[in-house]
Amino acid sequence: MAFSRLSPAAQKQLLDAVVASSHKKPGAPPPVIVFDLDGTLFDNRPRSLAILHELASRWREREPEAATSLARATSEQLAYLLTESLANVGVTRTDLVAEAEVFWRERFFVDQYLKHDQPLAGAVQFAKDCYAAGALLVYFTGRDLPLMGAGTFASLRDSGFPIGVVGTELVLKPDAAMPDEAFKRLIGPDLARVGDVIAIFDNEPGNCNVLGEHFTSADSCFVDTQHLPGAPALAPSVKVIVDFQR
């Protein structure tokens, strides 16, 4: 599905306007900005790539051909679904795909590998500018607290995002088994406890629609990176950006 992206000038205008709206007005609740993490503030393809390169080392002796293909993989070849990524790099044998799927799943959703994630262009500066202007930042992610909480905190800190300071929150799923969309639909309304939600950033059309419907005066912004296949169409009010460059 192709989305109608804002021009670079319109993207800058939108992001600058969010920073400008981050100033707290006397007597009003504090402005809140809500950020998803995977595919929104972070490109997590480098995490998958690190895992596939590790698998390449494991396969080196036993499956040299597949190992070579994996070792040559680049971020650009990675899709949302691992099977598609493997096909893109030339690994299609069903037994190897099945093995890779288990190997990847055991590593992708745990603390230790989150250090490989890379912030999207402009993301750190944008979050810093919103925070400096006075907004409260909520990182609202489908990652789960038990297996990914500590690594997520470390990754935000090490990437330079405001975290662990007054006016920032990290909100994760209580349990990895809960579907992301159900979690955001259920917990999203609670964001009003923090203050006045003025902007929402997410790379899943469904989440942008749900949160945008709930916080009607906020800018709901879709970050056009990777998303779940079969996603719904975007609500007309949702704005489409590619990253956080201004």
Ligand SMILES: [Mg+2]
């Ligand atoms: Mg995401």
